Amino acid sequence: MRQIVLDTETTGLDWRTGDRIVEIGCVEMIDRRQTGRTFHVYLNPERDVGDSERIHGLSDEFLAGKPLYTSVASEFEIFVADAELIIHNASFDVGFLNMEQERLGRPRIAELCPAVVDTVKLAKEMFPGKKASLDALCERYAISNAHRVLHGALLDAQLLAEVYLAMTRGQESLMDVFEQPLELGGAHSGPRSDRKPLRVLHASEAELAAHEAVLDQMAGKGPCLWRPPVSQG
Template structure:
């Protein structure tokens, strides 16, 4: 399973009113392991960032020479292709990315990625009803160090979310987690050991033990008026 933990930073909260994406950060998980094949880009939103600079610290001057979304859209689509996305508050990020792809008449997230997007906000609310579901709150709950997170950053937040997601789903791992690479060798070794095991020792009941057992069953049979299921039919009769 190839999964991508994704986060975006934007100029505002609503793509419907013209807000745009200014940063995309992605962390790749392959079979629940970090691969290091991450994706990160800053984008020129072609509009002022406004008050959102207080959130992510990205200024108009910093973003002025960064690529437009249309310049990275193809490589981003190729990177995300067929992967399952893991997003904190998925509706927000997916809405913004779909808007950006729609502007270029390119396929939407649901058409290029695994249809089931994992929303870690929803997961957290189901696992901890009534508790805070923010990324900072989850980092605190799972003792993940986020002391270096003074501002929101797409790649940093994706890296933290990857650790949070793995911690939240730790119980879903197989009993052989971490041994997958050596599974063939272990299987061969187990068969070899099985062939060397000594024969099992069979201890049969003595005549006295059999008689005591039969007496116990007869007592049950009398107490239940012939209802002892463990007593042979002939003996019961």
């Protein structure tokens, strides 16, 4: 299974009011393992970054010489195509990416990728009432983010990849089970000779007596599901 962990940095919070993307960072995972392949680009947003510079540290002067989105769109599409996207607060990033794609008459994210996993939604389902920010999740899973002084698309995507793997750790062992080859014998094959017989342990008299004592206590407080009611008459 191919997954892309994705993050963007922008000039503001709303693409509807003219805000644009200034950075895209992507990390590739295959079968829940990072491959080392990344997609990372800074973009000239064709407008001032304004107050957003204090968030990502990218100045107008720095971005002035960077490529326009139109020059990286094809490469971006190739990198993410047919992969499941993993994004923190997905509606934000997908909204900006769809805007940039539509400006050029190119396909929307839903046409490029089969599914999008929102790790904010996932975190809120797993930990109701708890903070779901990337920093909070890094702290929860003991993932070092000491080097995250400012927001950065590639850095945040790398951190999110580790967070996502920690949040969904049980899926890893499940995948391992599915990946094990089945050992099927022939139509007339007998039992495997290397399989050891199961050892059956029976409760001792003392253990049975202790069990009955617990049931007596439960029955004294009301109907006990583990002991049938005494018939009347």
